[in-house]
Amino acid sequence: MKILVITHKVTQNPESNLFNVFGAVKKLSGQCDVLVVGHNLGSIVDEIAKYKVVSKVLKLDDASLEHILVENIAKQISEIVGGYTHVLIAADSFGKNLLPRVAGILELGQISEVSAVISPNIYQKFIYAGNVLVEVEALDDIKLLTIRCTSFNEHLDLRDTQAEVEEIQYTNIISNKIKFVTINIDNKPVDLSNAKVVVTGGRSLGSKEAFDTNIRELAKCLNAGVGSTRAAVEAGYANNDAQVGQTGKIVAPLVYLAFGVSGAVQHIAGMKDSKTVIAINIDQNAPIFEYADYGLVGDLFEVIPQLLLRLQQF
Numbered sequence: 001m002k003i004l005v006i007t008h009k010v011t012q013n014p015e016s017n018l019f020n021v022f023g024a025v026k027k028l029s030g031q032c033d034v035l036v037v038g039h040n041l042g043s044i045v046d047e048i049a050k051y052k053v054v055s056k057v058l059k060l061d062d063a064s065l066e067h068i069l070v071e072n073i074a075k076q077i078s079e080i081v082g083g084y085t086h087v088l089i090a091a092d093s094f095g096k097n098l099l100p101r102v103a104g105i106l107e108l109g110q111i112s113e114v115s116a117v118i119s120p121n122i123y124q125k126f127i128y129a130g131n132v133l134v135e136v137e138a139l140d141d142i143k144l145l146t147i148r149c150t151s152f153n154e155h156l157d158l159r160d161t162q163a164e165v166e167e168i169q170y171t172n173i174i175s176n177k178i179k180f181v182t183i184n185i186d187n188k189p190v191d192l193s194n195a196k197v198v199v200t201g202g203r204s205l206g207s208k209e210a211f212d213t214n215i216r217e218l219a220k221c222l223n224a225g226v227g228s229t230r231a232a233v234e235a236g237y238a239n240n241d242a243q244v245g246q247t248g249k250i251v252a253p254l255v256y257l258a259f260g261v262s263g264a265v266q267h268i269a270g271m272k273d274s275k276t277v278i279a280i281n282i283d284q285n286a287p288i289f290e291y292a293d294y295g296l297v298g299d300l301f302e303v304i305p306q307l308l309l310r311l312q313q314f
C-alpha cells in the first residue's frame with residue numbers, strides 16, 4: 001500500500017483539515033507521502049515533515065501557484081498519483097474541486113466523503129443527507145478518496161527527525177479557459193470547517209444587511225465561523241461557501257448556534273455532529289429543536305442585540 005495525501009497552501013500554517021486526513025491514513029496503514037501545492041511553501045513543508053505519519057513531502061512550489069486554479073494542476077497531479085495505491089484529500093472545496101478532475105483524467109472512480117475505513121478497499125460514507133450509512137468497496141487499482149474531516153481525529157506522534165522533502169518541478173500546464181483575476185478576502189473570516197464555534201443564520205434574517213449586523217457581528221464577538229442555510233445563500237445574504245448542509249459544508253464545532261433555522265434534513269446533515277447545538281427560533285415546533293441541546297423560543301431580532309450587548313461588556 002502506498003498512500004499520497006494532497007494538500008495546498010491556504011495560510012502560513014498547514015490547513016488543520018490535513019491532520020484529520022492523517023487520521024484516515026492511520027486507519028489505513030499509518031504512513032503516507034504528502035504532496036503540498038502552492039507558493040512559498042517553506043514553513044508549511046517543515047511543519048508537515050515533523051509528523052511520524054509522513055514518510056516524504058513532495059513540494060510543488062511555483063510563483064504561478066500563489067492562487068491555485070485546480071484546472072492548472074489536475075493534469076500534473078494525475079501523473080503524480082500514478083505511483084500510489086491510495087490518494088486522500090480533505091473533502092473541502094479544494095478537494096472536491098480537484099480530485100474529481102484527477103479521477104476524470106485517469107478514468108478512475110472516486111469515493112467521496114469517506115467517514116470510516118473498514119479495510120484498505122472498503123469504506124463507510126453517508127448518503128441521503130446523512131440518514132443512511134453505506135459501506136462501499138473501491139475496485140480500482142488507485143483508490144481516490146475524499147475524507148470527511150469531522151469523522152477522523154487521531155493523535156499524531158512527531159518524528160525524531162524531519163521527513164525527506166522532494167521538490168517537484170511545476171509543468172505549468174495553464175488552461176486557456178480560466179484565469180485568476182482577483183481575490184477579495186472578507187476581513188480574514190474564521191474558517192468555517194475548523195471553527196470551534198459556528199453562528200448560523202437562515203432565511204428569516206430577511207436581508208443581507210440584517211445578516212451582517214446580526215449573524216456576522218455575533219460571530220465576530222465570539223471569534224466564530226459564519227454559517228448559513230441554503231435558503232439564506234439563495235437569498236443573497238451569505239456566500240455559497242458559508243452554506244452548511246448536504247450540499248454545503250459539514251461542520252462539527254464545539255458549539256453550533258442556529259438563528260432562525262428551521263432544521264430541514266439537508267441542513268441537519270451538515271451540523272448534526274456538533275458537540276452542543278443551541279437553537280433560537282420563533283416557532284416552538286421548528287424541527288431544529290429536536291437536535292438542539294439548548295433551545296430558546298424567541299425572536300432572533302430581540303435575542304441577538306441582547307447577546308451582543310452582554311458580550312460587548314466583556
Ligand SMILES: Cc1cc2nc3c(=O)[nH]c(=O)nc-3n(C[C@H](O)[C@H](O)[C@H](O)COP(=O)(O)OP(=O)(O)OC[C@H]3O[C@@H](n4cnc5c(N)ncnc54)[C@H](O)[C@@H]3O)c2cc1C
Nearest residue numbers: 202203204229230231245246247248260262266267282300
Ligand atoms: C437537494 C437539496 C439540497 C439541499 N441542501 C441544503 C444544504 O446544504 N443546506 C441547507 O441549509 N439547506 C439545504 N437545502 C434546503 C433545505 O431543504 C431548506 O429549504 C433550508 O435549509 C431552509 O432554510 P431556512 O431554515 O433558512 O429557512 P426556512 O425553512 O424558511 O425556515 C426559517 C425559520 O426561521 C424561523 N423564524 C422566522 N422568523 C424568525 C425570527 N424573527 N426569529 C427566530 N426565528 C425565526 C421560522 O420559524 C423558520 O423555522 C437543500 C434542499 C434540497 C432539495
